[in-house]
Amino acid sequence: MRKWFARLATLGVALLVAGQGTTAALAQDPAAGKKTVRVGATQSMDSMNPFLAVRLVSTSIHRWMYGYLTVPDSKTLQPSPDLAESWTTSEDGLTWTFKIRAAKWSDGKPVTAEDAAWTFNKMMTDEAAKTANGPAVENFESVTASGQDLTIKLKAPQASMLENPVPIMPKHVWESVTDMANYDAEKYPTVSSGPYIAVEHKKDQHVKLQANPNYWRGKPKIDELQVVFYDNPQAAIAGLKNGDIDLIGRLQPPEFEAIQNDPNIEAWNTQGRRAAYLQINHGATTTDDKPVGDGHPALKDLKVRQALHYAIDKQKLVTEVQNGLAKPADGSIVPPMYKDFFWEATGDTKVTYDPAKANKILDDAGYKKGSDGVRTMPDGSRKLEFRFTIHTDTPIEDKLAEYLTGFFKEIGITLTTVKLDSSKFSEETGVTGNFDIAISGWSVNPDPEEVMATHLCSRRPAPGGEGGGTESFFCDETFEKLYQEQLKELDRPKRAEILKQMQERLYTQAPIIAIYYPNDLEGYRKDRITSITPIPEDKGLLYGGSSYWPFYTVDAKATAASGGASGGGSNTGLIAGIAGGVVAVGLVVFLATRRRKSTADERE
Amino acid sequence: MTAPLEAAEPAVQAAGPGDERPTRRGTLQYALSKAGGALFSIAMVIVGTFFVFRLLPGDPVRNLAQGRNMTPAQLDLERRRLGLDQPMIDQFFDFVGKTLRLDLGISYEYKRPVLDLIGERLGPTLLLAGTGLVIAVSLGIWQGTRAGWRHGSRFDRFSTGASLVLWSVPTFWLGLLLMMVFGVGIGPIPGLFPFRGIESVDAPDGFAYILDVASHMVLPCLTLVAVVYAQYLLVMRSSLLEEVSQDYVTVARAKGLRDDEVRRRHAVPNALLPTVTLVFMRIGFVVGGAVTVETIYTWPGLGQLFYEAVRVPDFTLMQGTFLLITVAVVVMNTLADVVYHMLDPRVRSA
Numbered sequence: 001m002r003k004w005f006a007r008l009a010t011l012g013v014a015l016l017v018a019g020q021g022t023t024a025a026l027a028q029d030p031a032a033g034k035k036t037v038r039v040g041a042t043q044s045m046d047s048m049n050p051f052l053a054v055r056l057v058s059t060s061i062h063r064w065m066y067g068y069l070t071v072p073d074s075k076t077l078q079p080s081p082d083l084a085e086s087w088t089t090s091e092d093g094l095t096w097t098f099k100i101r102a103a104k105w106s107d108g109k110p111v112t113a114e115d116a117a118w119t120f121n122k123m124m125t126d127e128a129a130k131t132a133n134g135p136a137v138e139n140f141e142s143v144t145a146s147g148q149d150l151t152i153k154l155k156a157p158q159a160s161m162l163e164n165p166v167p168i169m170p171k172h173v174w175e176s177v178t179d180m181a182n183y184d185a186e187k188y189p190t191v192s193s194g195p196y197i198a199v200e201h202k203k204d205q206h207v208k209l210q211a212n213p214n215y216w217r218g219k220p221k222i223d224e225l226q227v228v229f230y231d232n233p234q235a236a237i238a239g240l241k242n243g244d245i246d247l248i249g250r251l252q253p254p255e256f257e258a259i260q261n262d263p264n265i266e267a268w269n270t271q272g273r274r275a276a277y278l279q280i281n282h283g284a285t286t287t288d289d290k291p292v293g294d295g296h297p298a299l300k301d302l303k304v305r306q307a308l309h310y311a312i313d314k315q316k317l318v319t320e321v322q323n324g325l326a327k328p329a330d331g332s333i334v335p336p337m338y339k340d341f342f343w344e345a346t347g348d349t350k351v352t353y354d355p356a357k358a359n360k361i362l363d364d365a366g367y368k369k370g371s372d373g374v375r376t377m378p379d380g381s382r383k384l385e386f387r388f389t390i391h392t393d394t395p396i397e398d399k400l401a402e403y404l405t406g407f408f409k410e411i412g413i414t415l416t417t418v419k420l421d422s423s424k425f426s427e428e429t430g431v432t433g434n435f436d437i438a439i440s441g442w443s444v445n446p447d448p449e450e451v452m453a454t455h456l457c458s459r460r461p462a463p464g465g466e467g468g469g470t471e472s473f474f475c476d477e478t479f480e481k482l483y484q485e486q487l488k489e490l491d492r493p494k495r496a497e498i499l500k501q502m503q504e505r506l507y508t509q510a511p512i513i514a515i516y517y518p519n520d521l522e523g524y525r526k527d528r529i530t531s532i533t534p535i536p537e538d539k540g541l542l543y544g545g546s547s548y549w550p551f552y553t554v555d556a557k558a559t560a561a562s563g564g565a566s567g568g569g570s571n572t573g574l575i576a577g578i579a580g581g582v583v584a585v586g587l588v589v590f591l592a593t594r595r596r597k598s599t600a601d602e603r604e
Numbered sequence: 605m606t607a608p609l610e611a612a613e614p615a616v617q618a619a620g621p622g623d624e625r626p627t628r629r630g631t632l633q634y635a636l637s638k639a640g641g642a643l644f645s646i647a648m649v650i651v652g653t654f655f656v657f658r659l660l661p662g663d664p665v666r667n668l669a670q671g672r673n674m675t676p677a678q679l680d681l682e683r684r685r686l687g688l689d690q691p692m693i694d695q696f697f698d699f700v701g702k703t704l705r706l707d708l709g710i711s712y713e714y715k716r717p718v719l720d721l722i723g724e725r726l727g728p729t730l731l732l733a734g735t736g737l738v739i740a741v742s743l744g745i746w747q748g749t750r751a752g753w754r755h756g757s758r759f760d761r762f763s764t765g766a767s768l769v770l771w772s773v774p775t776f777w778l779g780l781l782l783m784m785v786f787g788v789g790i791g792p793i794p795g796l797f798p799f800r801g802i803e804s805v806d807a808p809d810g811f812a813y814i815l816d817v818a819s820h821m822v823l824p825c826l827t828l829v830a831v832v833y834a835q836y837l838l839v840m841r842s843s844l845l846e847e848v849s850q851d852y853v854t855v856a857r858a859k860g861l862r863d864d865e866v867r868r869r870h871a872v873p874n875a876l877l878p879t880v881t882l883v884f885m886r887i888g889f890v891v892g893g894a895v896t897v898e899t900i901y902t903w904p905g906l907g908q909l910f911y912e913a914v915r916v917p918d919f920t921l922m923q924g925t926f927l928l929i930t931v932a933v934v935v936m937n938t939l940a941d942v943v944y945h946m947l948d949p950r951v952r953s954a
Contacts (some may be wrong), residue, residue, distance in 0.1 A: 181685065204902070238788045
C-alpha cells in the first residue's frame with residue numbers, strides 16, 4: 001500500500017517536472033521568428049471549395065487565396081486589373097475581351113486564359129458549380145480562350161461585368177473533379193494565384209494560410225495568416241484582449257465598446273458598407289401581380305408611408321440604439337462610403353424628423369384619431385395597428401422596436417413587435433408577405449447593381465410561392481426602366497447618375513425606409529500588427545471590406561525566437577504547468593496523510 | 605497492511621434466495637425484454653425524427669441559399685439533389701431504409717456525409733463530456749456521502765448549498781464568467797487557461813500536445829462539472845440518509861466498527877444504487893455533448909455540430925445528430941435497467 005502511494009507521489013513529481021519541461025517546449029513556438037497574424041472569425045468555413053462556399057468567412061478567405069478578373073481599386077473602389085491586366089468591349093457591349101496577366105500559380109505553372117475559361121464554362125455547364133456564384137454567369141452566352149486572351153460573349157449588355165465575383169481556378173488541378181456537388185477541396189497546400197496559399201484546415205477550429213512566393217504583386221509582408229474560429233462573439237473579444245488573436249472584424253456596438261479602452265487594441269470605427277432599413281408591406285404581390293400576404297391596407301397609401309418616414313427620429317436611433325456608432329440615413333440603400341454611387345436627399349425631397357408634419361399628412365388624408373388616440377382608416381374599417389417583424393435573439397432589434405413604437409405612437413399608430421427565427425423571418429418577409437413592417441439590411445458591394453436588383457419586379461415570389469429574393473415586393477415601372485438603362489450604360493459617371501435616380505425613387509416611393517448606416521467596427525492588437533491598409537485606403541474597412549487588400553498589406557512583429565514576445569502564451573503554459581503540478585502534489589499529499597491517519601487508527 | 609475486510613453485501617445476502625440459476629435466467633429474460641423495448645423505442649424515434657424535422661418552419665432550399673439569389677433551375681436542382689421533390693411517403697421509406705443501413709445522408713451545409721461529420725466530432729465530445737462526467741460523478745458521490753453521513757453539519761450545509769447554487773446558475777453565464785476570470789484574467793491575475801477549441805493553433809507535438817489539449821479542457825470541464833455535479837451529490841446524499849437509519853447500519857456500529865468503516869463498507873454500497881442508475885442515464889447524454897459548453901468554448905464536438913445544424917437549419921445533419929443522441933440515451937437507459945437489475949436483488953424478486 002505504501003509503495004502504491006510512493007508510486008503515486010513519484011508520478012505527481014514527474015508530472016510537475018514534465019509540465020515544466022513542456023512549458024519550455026511550448027515556449028519554442030513553432031512559429032518562432034516568423035511573422036504571423038491571427039484573424040478571429042465568429043463563423044466557421046462551410047466549404048473550401050469556392051464553387052460551393054457561401055458563408056462570408058469562406059468567401060473572404062477565398063479572396064485571399066485566389067485571383068479574379070478584376071478587383072476594386074484600393075483607393076477609388078473602381079474595378080481595377082487583377083488577373084486580367086487589361087480589357088476591351090465591343091461597340092454593342094456584348095463581347096468582352098480580357099488579357100490575362102502572365103502570372104504563375106503557386107505550383108509554378110503559368111496562369112492562362114484557359115484557366116478562366118474553364119472556371120466560367122464549368123459554372124455554365126455544371127449546375128452544382130453554380131451553387132456559390134451562379135447568377136454571375138447567367139448572362140454569359142459563351143466563354144472562349146486563346147493564349148492569354150479570354151473572350152466572353154454576353155446575352156445582353158451588362159455594365160457591372162467588371163464586378164465579376166468568381167475566383168479563377170487552376171484548370172490543371174480542378175478539371176479532374178467529377179462530382180462537384182460533393183467535392184470538399186481539402187487538399188493542401190492549395191494551388192492558388194492570390195497572396196496566400198491554404199496549408200491547413202482543422203474544421204471549425206482554424207485555417208492556416210502561407211504567403212504565396214509566386215504572387216504576381218509580390219510576396220505578402222507576413223509569413224502566415226491564420227483564421228481562428230470562435231463560436232460566440234464574447235469569446236472572440238476575450239481572445240483579442242488576451243492576445244490569442246490579433247484582429248477581429250464585424251463587431252456589434254456592445255462588443256466594440258468592450259475593446260474601446262484597451263491600451264493594446266486599436267478600436268477601428270469607420271463608415272460601413274451596410275444600410276439598415278425598414279421594409280414596408282405596401283401591397284405584396286407575386287410575379288403575376290396577384291396579391292399575397294396579410295399586409296395592412298393603410299400601408300398601400302404612399303401618404304401613410306411618408307408619414308411614417310417623417311415620424312422616425314433617425315438621429316435618436318443612431319445615438320441610442322446604435323450607441324452613436326452609425327450614421328443617420330439621409331439617402332437610400334447605398335451607404336455614403338461609396339462616394340461614386342451614394343445619393344443624398346436634399347431640399348424638398350429630404351425627409352427630416354417632424355412628427356407634426358407626419359400628423360398633418362395623416363389628418364389631411366382622412367386617417368382620424370379615435371378616442372384612444374389611435375387612428376383609423378378613412379372608411380373606419382380598421383385601426384392603424386401595424387406589426388413590426390424582427391429576428392429573435394437580436395437585442396439591437398428589440399431596442400429599435402421600442403423606439404419605433406414610441407415614435408409611431410406620437411402620430412396615432414400602434415406598433416406591436418413580432419419576433420421570428422431567421423428562416424421563418426425570410427419566408428414571411430420575402431415570400432408569403434405576412435407582415436406589415438420588417439427590419440432589414442444589406443451589405444452593399446462596390447457596385448450597387450445587386451442591391452438595386454433586390455427591388456425588381458422579377459425578384460418577387462413566383463405564383464407557386466417560390467421566392468425570388470425580393471427585399472421589398474417593389475414593382476415600379478420607373479425603377480425597372482432605370483435598371484435596364486444602367487445595365488447598358490458603360491460610361492461610369494452616367495451610369496452612377498442613373499443608379500442615383502433609382503435610389504431617389506426608392507426614397508420617395510418608400511417601399512423601404514433607410515434608417516441608418518452602421519459603422520464598420522473592428523479591433524486589432526497595436527502591439528502585434530505594425531501596419532495595415534484599409535480598403536478604401538482613406539478611412540476604409542479591414543476585415544469588413546471582404547477584400548484581399550488589408551491582409552496583403554498587413555505587417556506584424558515577428559515572434560521572437562525565445563518565446564518572450566508571445567508573452568501571454570508562454571506565461572500561460574508555465575502557470576498552467578505549475579498549477580497542474582501543485583494540484584497533483586497536493587492531491588497525493590492529501591491522500592497520503594488521510595491514509596496514514598486511518599491506518600494509524602486501525603492499528604490501535 | 606490491512607487486508608480487505610469481509611465482502612460488504614449485507615443487503616444482497618439478506619435478500620438472495622441462494623439458488624443462482626433461475627436468477628441468472630431471469631436476468632437474461634429481463635435483459636431481452638428490455639432490449640425489445642429499446643428497439644421499439646428506437647423505431648419510434650426514427651419515425652418521429654423524420655416527421656418532426658419536416659414540421660420545422662422555413663424551406664430548407666431557400667435557407668440554404670442564405671439570402672443569395674438562386675435561379676429557379678438551381679432551386680429545382682437542389683430540391684432534386686436533396687430528394688425534397690419526392691412525395692412525403694417515398695421520402696419516408698427512403699429515409700428509414702438508409703438509416704437502417706447507417707447512411708445518414710449528405711449534410712446540406714457542409715456537403716459531406718453526415719456520418720463522417722459525426723465521426724469527426726465523436727472523439728472530442730467523448731473526451732470532454734466523458735471526463736466531465738467522471739469528475740462530476742466522483743465529486744458528487746464524495747461530497748454527497750460526506751454530506752449525507754453528517755447530515756446538518758457545516759460541511760453538509762456548505763456543499764449542498766454551493767452545489768445547488770451552481771446547479772441553478774445558467775451554464776452560459778457561468779461559462780463566460782469562468783472564461784473572464786481564468787481565461788482572460790482579472791486585475792493582477794493573468795489568464796491561466798486557453799478558452800477556445802481543443803488545441804492551440806500552432807499545436808506542439810508529442811507529450812506537449814497532450815498537455816496542450818489538457819489545458820484546453822480545463823475551463824470547459826470545470827463549467828460542465830460545476831453545473832451538473834449537484835444532481836449526483838443530492839441523489840447520493842438522500843439515499844445515504846435513508847440507509848443511515850437502517851438496522852444493518854446499527855448492527856455494524858454495534859459490532860464496534862469505526863464510523864468511517866461503517867460508512868464505506870456498509871452504507872455507501874447500498875446507497876450507491878440510485879446514483880448508478882443516474883450515471884448510466886447520463887452516459888447516454890454524454891454522446892449528445894454539452895451544447896452550451898461546446899458553443900462557449902468553441903469545442904469541436906457533437907454539441908457544436910448540432911447547434912450549427914439548427915442554426916442553418918441543416919435537416920440531414922439535424923436528423924443524424926438527433927438520432928445518434930436519442931439512440932444513445934435509449935441504449936444507456938436500457939443498460940441502466942439491466943445493471944440495476946443485476947445489482948439490486950430487490951428489483952429481481954419484484
